Each structure stands twice: as C-alpha cells, then as structure tokens.
Amino acid sequence: MNTLSEPIFDVAQLAHVELLTPDLDGTLRFFMDLMGMQETERRGKSVYLRGYEEQYHHSLKVTEAQHAGLGHVAWRTRSPQALERRVAAVEAIGLGRGWIDGDAGHGRAFRFATPEGHPMELLWDVDYVSIPPGQATKLLNRPQRRPLNGIPVRRIDHLNLMAANTGACRDFMVDVLGFRERERVVGDNGSAIASWLSVTNLSHDIAIVPEPTEMRGRFHHVCFHYISVQHLFDLAELAREAGISIEHGPGRHGIGGATFLYMLEPGGNRIEVMGDPGYMIFDPAWKTVVWEASKIADAVVWSGSPVPDSFWVYGTPVPRPVEGTTIAAVA
C-alpha cells in the first residue's frame, strides 16, 4: 500500500485575537458602532467582543495600552489531548511560556511565542455565549439576532503578522502547530518572503509578511468576515463619515481570492474586512502556490487599484520616529 504522511489535525481554528489600543473608546466605537460587534464582557482595561454569528464568548479582546499592537493570538485545538500534544511540541523547541488559568471566556491556556516573539496561546476550554437579552432568534444556528447597528461582521476570519524571518515563522507554524502553507511569495533565491497558512478549508487562517524595520513581533492586521462585496462599500461609507482612515480597497486579492477593505481603527491597528471569501481548499494534497516576487502585484491585488506602499511598511506598534511610516490615508 502506498502511504503518505498525514497532517497534524490538532489545531482546529483561530479562536480570538487581542488588540492593544491607546484609544480604547475610539477603538470600541469603531468595532461596535461601525462593524456591529457585540460586547460580551468588560474586565479591567479589556473589553470582549464578538460577531453575531460567533458562538464563543469573544473573538476579539481589546485592551487599553500605551501603544497599538497585538496582545496575543489564541488557537483552539480539536480536543483536550490535541492541546497536550501541541503544548509538548512547542515546549520541545523551547518557545513555551507556560500555562495560565484562563481568561474571560475560556479556561486554561498555554502561552508561547513565535520565533519572533508574537504572543500566542493554545486552548481547548471555551465558553459559549449566552443569548443576549431580547436577542433570541428562530434561526437556531446563530446565538442571537442580526444586529441593527452598523454593517455587522459575522465572524473573525484570519490575522496577519510581520516577521523579519518569515521562513522561520512559517516553519514554526507548519512543523510545530500543523498548519499547511497554502500560498507563498518567494525571492530570487527561492526563499520565503511571505506565507499564507491554514488548518481549515480557508485559504489562510494566518499570513506572515515581511518586517521592514528593526522591530520584532509586529502586527499587520486582523480580518473579519462579511458575505458580499456590497458590505465593503457600505462599511467604507460609514468609515468615511466617521473619519476612519481607509488605506486600501475595496478590491480582490490574488492570493486567497477574497475581496477586501483595509482601514486603520482609531487606535492605529490595521483592520481588514472581507466580502466574499475567495476560494477554499478541499484538496488534501494541495501544493503550495508559489509566486515570484516580481509577480507580487498580481498576487496581492487581482481586481482593483494597486496596493499602496504603506501596506508593506505600516504595522503596529508604530516605530518612532514615525515619519517613514505614515500611510496615505484617504480620510
């Protein structure tokens, strides 16, 4: 019998992302009033939010801090034993930071970091959201009604991190956590410039793009999900009216194939919303799609105006002096 090494199935999904913001009120207005996210809980300097289709306590934790950036990323495993297996794998290469008892919305979680220090967690125990008062719905596969405010996002989709050594971060995600690399941009020598990886049928749950500064562990963006490019245009109007900087889009990516809109939330973090989800990957033997760096324009934008330079430079936290990193905001 012909055999094939089978993938690791231990990580099931992106559970949540924590964003740091120097402007908590502004950030909350952005996510709640414009993007229609629901507040589940407040604790100390943190507020826990979720999209209306999401069953867990939160998919986004917003925490007041001196600078914008990534708080942490949490991945949910497929089972308690899958959690133990991945924790052992992380500890084996020395990137573990130990267990915490939990946080609002979930139980014990194991902290670790990517090779460049992006804080991550692995967890199994999660709390499901209670139906908000007056929000019981006949649509039984949703925990609540569709919100009446803003252009409400449905769920978190993926995140994107910046790394000086994208290949090393990619290898970590693949070898230790079991992600599959779905698309890749390579330099002349074939080395990875950027990678898109997933554990699901999505084309990416996480992407890793180049870090052009001396900083490490920076955050590029987190993406939330709509179902139509019309919603991107609708949200863009609300964003313009509210003085939110629109960096790029609406457009369609080559890589992943989704339609996109990029904004800077008031705290400074880059946020993507996607319309239709692009292609999905069901082929269990999918071969990583490889783009040469010279074709990166097609790779990043398939339909629409070309990506601005800020897309390759701007991340949070913003380095100082900030002169070189201002983005050409439309607002």
Added chain:
Amino acid sequence: MNTLSEPIFDVAQLAHVELLTPDLDGTLRFFMDLMGMQETERRGKSVYLRGYEEQYHHSLKVTEAQHAGLGHVAWRTRSPQALERRVAAVEAIGLGRGWIDGDAGHGRAFRFATPEGHPMELLWDVDYVSIPPGQATKLLNRPQRRPLNGIPVRRIDHLNLMAANTGACRDFMVDVLGFRERERVVGDNGSAIASWLSVTNLSHDIAIVPEPTEMRGRFHHVCFHYISVQHLFDLAELAREAGISIEHGPGRHGIGGATFLYMLEPGGNRIEVMGDPGYMIFDPAWKTVVWEASKIADAVVWSGSPVPDSFWVYGTPVPRPVEGTTIAAVA
C-alpha cells in the same frame, strides 16, 4: 487529562457527482452555456465537466441514460491509507461493492452504497486538470481563466439525497465514513427527518431528506458555488430565457445559511446554485443544531418566499405515473 474521542478525518471532500440524463445535449447546454462549466473529456455516453476554479479533472460527470437520477457520488480521502481504512469500515458492514480500476480523471476507486442503495465511491488518486489551451492565467491559484460564457460556477459544493430512513443513512455517513451531523430536523418522537452533514468546514457536504414514495436511492439535488447573490439573479435570467424551469428562489436557507436558486436541468435533475456560502463551522465541538418539524419553514427558508411543495416530493428518477410529482415550474 480530560480526553475526548477524536473524529475520523479520513474523508476529505466531495470529489464528483455523476448525473444520469435522458437528454444529454440539453443537459450539457445547461451546464456549459448557462453555468459556464468546462468540458474536460468525453468517453462513450459520458461527458466530464468542471468549474473554473476546480483543479481536478472533473467534478461532474454527465451520462446519457433512460432516466434522470444519480449515477454515483465520489468522495476523496485524505491519504491512501485513509482510503484503506474507510474501505475496511464499509466492508465490515457489508455495503461494499468492490474496487474498480478507475475512470477518466481518477485511479482505482471502491464502490459501495448507502443503506438505501445510493451508489458511492471512495478514491484517493485523482488527475489534475491540464491548463486548457489559451487559458493560462497569471492568477496562479486557478488552473485557468475565468470563462467568458454564461454565469460560470466556481466549484461543486454539496449534494442532497432522498431516503426513506434518513436516520439510517445519516448513521452510515457518520459512523462508517466519519461525517459530522451539523443540523437536523426531527419529528415529534425526536427521530431524524432530515440531516445535513460535513467532513469539511462547510455546513454540509451532503444532506439527506425524506423520500415520500416507494422508490429508493433517489437524487434530490447537487449544488454548485458562486460568491454572490447577484449571480443567482443573473443566472435566473439566463435560465428563464432558455426555458429552464426555476423551482424556487433566489432565497436564503435557514439551515446552512446559504443563498440559493433551484432549477430543473433539461434532463430533469434538480440543480442548486448558491451565492454566498452561509456560515462555516470551525468549532471542533459543534453540537448538531436540532429543528423541530414544526419549525421546518424557518429551517428551509430564512429569507424569501416559502418553499413550494414540489421541494418535498420531486426527485430523480421520477416515479411513474408522474401525475403526483409535477412541480410548479415558473417557465
């Protein structure tokens, strides 16, 4: 350590569906001229088709026959050894029908049937499509350009079968093949009336709905994928002009949450096209959503005109005498 039995990951995806048609030319015009599918090969009385985003040789095989209906359904496993494991499981319960050497587009495959006789196959070896002449594209994650004809579907999505004992068929898919039941409609006694199941992050790769006649093994529909509800309206116009019967929609399902349009292709088989894909399931501990039969109207149609009676009666092959099964076609 708390543990949990882990799911079977052996079946990866719906690979293709074979439809039987008494009107091969009409059926091909429907799939090629209106739905923009691409012909890969012809062999005997069969034509092999695919959507423009699909990497395999075909996702739809159309075979001339005396009556409309299902030829077979093929599921691709995650690996050669996964194939062997599932074959053993099928043989263990006596539903196996033995290996075939292969067909156009794939290698050896194992034939079996559901408890009600729907013909199915399990396979691993598949052929990837060659780029059609003149269709090379800069969009490297697609095997060809977007077609210029019709409103082209992107890929196959799921299929739906009719069964007298839906619970037994559901149990077979779950216990033997490793599907997870995502949503369910139950009668007063809690017994399954209909089930939606998947091995992917889709809400269903297959659904099983009630068979109201004495026939067994009937086909309800196969569904192809767009990305926007706009495409459903666009295709509906082409269908109306071409004299194709539109049975129902555009609308949005409660179960699964996708937008839909149902038509009868000229051979008589019901075909669904979906716009946006509805919700996806990433929760590894997803609990089957259970709808009482009294709520079935909400379950089937969340947005839009109610489903016509034909939806619960019509399937292929059509029983004779056919009086009781005519559908209220719009054409």
Added chain:
Amino acid sequence: MNTLSEPIFDVAQLAHVELLTPDLDGTLRFFMDLMGMQETERRGKSVYLRGYEEQYHHSLKVTEAQHAGLGHVAWRTRSPQALERRVAAVEAIGLGRGWIDGDAGHGRAFRFATPEGHPMELLWDVDYVSIPPGQATKLLNRPQRRPLNGIPVRRIDHLNLMAANTGACRDFMVDVLGFRERERVVGDNGSAIASWLSVTNLSHDIAIVPEPTEMRGRFHHVCFHYISVQHLFDLAELAREAGISIEHGPGRHGIGGATFLYMLEPGGNRIEVMGDPGYMIFDPAWKTVVWEASKIADAVVWSGSPVPDSFWVYGTPVPRPVEGTTIAAVA
C-alpha cells in the same frame, strides 16, 4: 417640418406619501429601526420621515388612524406656474378639492382625488431638510451621513394603488397630470388591467392594479429604494427577526425590471423595498409595453418564486370580514 405633440412636463416627481396606521409605534419601529429612516418632525398624530439621501423635509408621513391605508399622495410640480396649470386641469374635470395652506415641510397644496377617490395633492413649495446635529458630511450631495441603524433606504421610489376601473385612473393620470404610461397588462378585449406610469426616467412613479373587492381608494404599496439586491436579503433578515410578515421576494419584476421584497409593516400596509432599479426610460417616443393577461406571471416576476395570491387581493384598508384576505405570511 414633421411635428409631434409634446408631453406635459408639469409634474416633476413623487414628493411624499402619507400612510395611516392603527399601530403608530410599530409602524415607526419598522421604518426607523429596520429601514433606517430619519424622523424630521412630529405633529399631533403624525410623524414625518425621510431617507438619508432625500433633501426634502419628508417623503413619508405616518399618521395614527383607526385603519391602515393611504392618507394622501403628494406630487411636486416643476414650477409655480406648472402647479397652476395642473390645478386648472384638475378643476376642469371636477376632481379638485381645494387648496390647503400647507403642512409640516411644505407650503400651499392643492387637494384632489383620482376618479376612484385616492386622495392626492399637487404642490410646489417644499422645505429642505436641515442637517441633523452631528450629521454634517463631506459628501456634499447628501444632506446627512449614512445612518448607522438598520438597512437604511435612500429615498422613496414609487407607489401602487388599487382601482376597480384601472383604465379610468390611468387616463386621469395621463391626460390631466401628464404621466406617460410605460407598461400595461391588458385583458382579452384589450382593456387595461393594470398600468405603470411615470413623469421621470423611472419606469414607474405610480402603478395602478385591479381592486377585487367592493372597496374603493385602496392602497397597494409604497416602495423605497436601495442600490443592491444584497440589501433586500439583509433587510429580510432584520424583518424575520422582528416578526415582520414577508409576503414575497426577494425577486426581480418583469415589468420595470427592479428587484423587490414585499413586507407588511406592523400597521398592515404593504411596503416594497427595491434593490437595483431595473431599467430606465430615456426614449422620448417610448411605446407602452403591452402584456397580455395570460403572460402576467412573467410580467410580475421575471426571476424568482411566483407571486402569491395575496398580492392580487390584499390592500389597505382591509375589508371586513377579513377572512378572505389573510396573506400567507412567512413569519
């Protein structure tokens, strides 16, 4: 020189519609919370509303009353002298009811009725809306920001009235007010069954459909405008959650070509929202499109499930006993 009689250009547009409702609070929640309309003013038992693109004080007046139905329809003329000319024409045939000094949002207006008694007004002086506090926008062709609540409609589009003698009402609108008949459904003897008429480039500013009861002057629906069929699906979700009856749609009309969704607001009046606007008429010599009654299914619904019987029967006020007029609501 070849000459042609030129049309009357005196009526410019549908200015506003007044609806009567036995459930003022419910009706306002529908229009404001779900359809995102803006309140301009309250006076006595009336509330004045507008869509966010509309420049006038209101396009919808909602007045508490014992029964649902039409309060009145107001048409704005192209000039003060055009108003005088049309008033003279109405008075000449004895359908005038005299001047009123005005109402919130407009100056003096001339009251009249169609041959079947639908109350109408002609007016020239209108008040433009003041920018609501905090709603100043950089988009100078709009009087305010896009609202954050509901799926906000942009503007009023058209209305539809029921008449026992649709031909007589049509002739009145054409001969006395200067409307052009754009499409028509005719019976076997060629007599008008229903008519769609406009003074603008829209395919209809008003439609007149058959009255199957002994009542006169009944209201069929008023329609508000979106720009995308996606918005119809979005609103349908909000309507379902809020317990609003959806009568029909989303679908696309044959006549006019617009996409539609029909609901009953809590007061009982039928409300249409349209997505894309269908075709527009620029041809100054447009010949009325004539549909035979046997083709009415195509005429009314081009894409989508067939229109339910209630569409041809239900209107406001609802006759009593009401048994025969209940509509097959989806809720």
Added chain:
Amino acid sequence: MNTLSEPIFDVAQLAHVELLTPDLDGTLRFFMDLMGMQETERRGKSVYLRGYEEQYHHSLKVTEAQHAGLGHVAWRTRSPQALERRVAAVEAIGLGRGWIDGDAGHGRAFRFATPEGHPMELLWDVDYVSIPPGQATKLLNRPQRRPLNGIPVRRIDHLNLMAANTGACRDFMVDVLGFRERERVVGDNGSAIASWLSVTNLSHDIAIVPEPTEMRGRFHHVCFHYISVQHLFDLAELAREAGISIEHGPGRHGIGGATFLYMLEPGGNRIEVMGDPGYMIFDPAWKTVVWEASKIADAVVWSGSPVPDSFWVYGTPVPRPVEGTTIAAVA
C-alpha cells in the same frame, strides 16, 4: 403668482458615442467578448454596437482611425420641433456645421461642435433594433435576451470630455442645449474646474473635466451601465485575464455617487463601467452642488483607493511625445 423660468426640455438623452480606434479588432473584442455588447451592423471602417437593454440600433459606433479619440457624440431631442429649436440655438452662436442625411441607425442629424471643438450631433429620427435571430424574449420591455457572453452591459450611461475652458463648455451645454449643471468643482476664485450636467434624472449625462495639455477636443471616457458592484469585480477579472489595463477602481464616486471601474480599451480610449447608479435627481429646483478644489479627493472618490494621477492627465488622442501621459496600468 410666483413664477420661475422653466428649463429647456428639448434634449432628451445621450443617443450614441462614436469612438476612434487604431486597433479595431482589439476594440471590438473588448466591447463584444468582455462587455457583451451586440453588433448591429458594419459599414466601411465602422461597427455599430449596443447593450442588450437598448432599443436603438446602436449606442456605440467604433471606427478605425489612425488615433484613438472621440468621433462624435449624438443627442436625441424630445421631438422633431425640439430638434429644430436646438439647431436654431446652435446656429445662432455660430457653432453649427450643417445637416447630414443620416447614418446607419438614424436619419438626418445636425452637426455642431462645443466651443473647444468636440464633434456633436443632434437628431430625432432613430431606428429601433430588430430582434436578433433566436433572441426573442418573453421579457417584453427588452428587445432581446440577456447575452451569454462576457459580463454584458445594459446601456450607455454618460460621457466625459476634456476642455481647457470648462466653464465655456459648460455654459454652452446649459444655455444652448438646455442641460442642467448638477455638480461642480471650483477653483479659489470660484471659477469652474469641472462640471457634471444632465437633461435626465441621472446626475450626469455628460461631464467636462480639465485639459492639461495644449490639445483641444480630447475625450476622457464613456461609461456603460451595470446594476451591481459585483459586476464590476466580475468584469475586472475578465479584463485582467485579457491583458486590459485597469486604471482605477472598483470604487464609489463622491460626485454622482455611482460605483465605477476605469479601463483602457485596446485602442487606448478610457472606458468606465458603473455598477449601481448612485443618486438620481428629481428635484426640479436642484441647486448645483459646489465642491472646492481642495475637496476634490472626496468629490472624485468617496469609497475606495484614491484616484491615480493619470486620471487627470490621460485622454485620447494621446499627445506626442507620450512620455508624460503613460498611465500606471495595473496589467
């Protein structure tokens, strides 16, 4: 009685545009294969095309020539006598160039030019299209079925011309032809930089933007109409695959409010396609919306990436040397 001078109603609509192209085959492939336009007739070096909703013989005439650019623009009047009135008005200011007997698709027409020499025609007699063989449709308000090829445009919408003295051209269109100026961009001294004008309920049938070169009579773009922003993304994919330069979009304009995509057809002319139509103007006393030049970024792009510099420079014919006019094409 308060009176108001009434507008001239003599020009009814944009009837057709003639484009010159040095690459007739390429230009035809663009309009027919990608944009789904229908060929009505060929005569000498000219091909006559129309969108599938259009009732006239053609809305676009494409003529082979040494350089790209505008052949002429034709406006249809409301009546034969309206034609005579406008001809007299044009002749009175000395811009008339005399009558021609007609062309394929229309009868006698009067030639004239704008103050900067853009060739125009006024006409009344037009030929209606015959139903193409096999294209008879049950949808009686359309002359043919929806085409199966490309992403078919419905109709012509507007055109845009470049002028050194935009104010003089605007005055000509308003004073002599009866257009209303709907929106305007002004410089510090209040003088017109650009104008959007219409005779219909559209926000513009024609726009006039600055000419930055020494050339006169140049063409900026002509626009064709879809109904959804989804179609812009669909066409953008076809354009990318076919090697067509996409200059800008998809995005939403501030002025006019429509969604747009700008491309250069193979002959070099800029072509716009619009999705939803933006706002329409029904107010007979509409006051021209005035944008200061400093706000031009908001005026031109309300949602989406900012307009590239080429938008303000590129027109056809292209001046030589061409160095300064290359556009930053995405292809």
